[in-house]
Amino acid sequence: MAEPILKALLFDVFGTVVDWRTSIVREGEAFGRAHGIGDVDWVAFADAWRGLYQPSLEEVRSGRAPFRQLDDLHRMSLERLLGERGIKGIAEAELDRFARAWHRLDPWPDSVAGLARLKRKYILATCSNGNVALMVNLAKHANLPWDAILGAEPARQFKPLPVVYLTSCQWLRLEPAECVMVAAHRSDLAAAAACGLKTAHVPRPLEYGLGRKPDPGAEPRARTDVPRADVPRAERFDFEAKDFNALAERLGC
């Protein structure tokens, strides 16, 4: 049987397309200045906020909590982190605005130009755990030219559960093998590969900051994980590219 023709690229977003950490640190510093909070390490705060991400998703994946938009989970984690630091009395609208810092993340330097090239030949869709409003506002902020916003909200579940990848393909009316999952994280790619998607690995060595190990396996094998292929070694990804421009080159755009 002939190799299927690739038609769509599905993108992980946080870490793969946008640099969440630098942006959240910047937003935290601005929040601190606006509210006269002088004694918070906003780098540690950003890491702690992201650190609560997987546990909050796991509540949903495990069935202990119903599906919620990631915006709500970000807001709940934020309240917890501020509470732990004794920060009180912030107006609701200000908390909302800070929780929506995740709508204002900056892209990696190659993201916009690389996506524009890739869009000439392929359907570009998000396959993120971010909800639709978050992804839409982020695309407006960062100039990301998506053809469709897919991922967690259509599936009402979170990656790496298979339903998220498979619903994204089904809504595009494509076979998994006609779709390429693009991510910086090997566990995300392994879960997509187990669903039959092709995989493209784009490492983002600065995701967790200079000198810190990237891709620490952000989507751990938890007890709710369904069986899936082992994390493939680098040479087992269908495509490997140092950034989105290189990926465009590799995919003939």
Added chain:
Amino acid sequence: MAEPILKALLFDVFGTVVDWRTSIVREGEAFGRAHGIGDVDWVAFADAWRGLYQPSLEEVRSGRAPFRQLDDLHRMSLERLLGERGIKGIAEAELDRFARAWHRLDPWPDSVAGLARLKRKYILATCSNGNVALMVNLAKHANLPWDAILGAEPARQFKPLPVVYLTSCQWLRLEPAECVMVAAHRSDLAAAAACGLKTAHVPRPLEYGLGRKPDPGAEPRARTDVPRADVPRAERFDFEAKDFNALAERLGC
């Protein structure tokens, strides 16, 4: 209370953004030539195909049939119409290709430029009965710059049922009053208004061809309709514009 700020425009697509009839006639003529079919009136065929649209949606709205992507309903209607005309023996792949003629509709002359202007200030989303794949491929074909594809598939129901408009707002995390439904069809706008959305009427006098009555009330009040406001008179729409450029002007873009 202050009037809410408008943030998103939700668009009906077939008839409002694209000229389905001229495009389907052209696709029918090409299909006829390719298969040596000489005795079919493709204008009447296009009207008959569109004529089966509301009855096929009504099967789902009524609960008699489960939700299906509009692509499947288009394909089923196509087979029926070809059968009625004694056209047989067409290969599956060719039938699929013809059914996907709805992915290759041309925009009205003002659509692309008008949407580009509107996009500078607003979130632009589809709120169509077309499924996501159809809307994505149509956007690629016609160069429509959507920020998100919403409407029937997220809601797993068809307009004018309220869940379709309300799910679109909810996925954008906006109040209905922050969203404007844009359509050529008064019944669509009336249903949106009953859900609390603002309305913009853009008449498309050529939708059904020169000299034929536009907007014949394509979404009839059927027994499955929930109670809703009467079709508003023209002066009751929040905005009225002769095309998308005029709408952009009206909305301060």
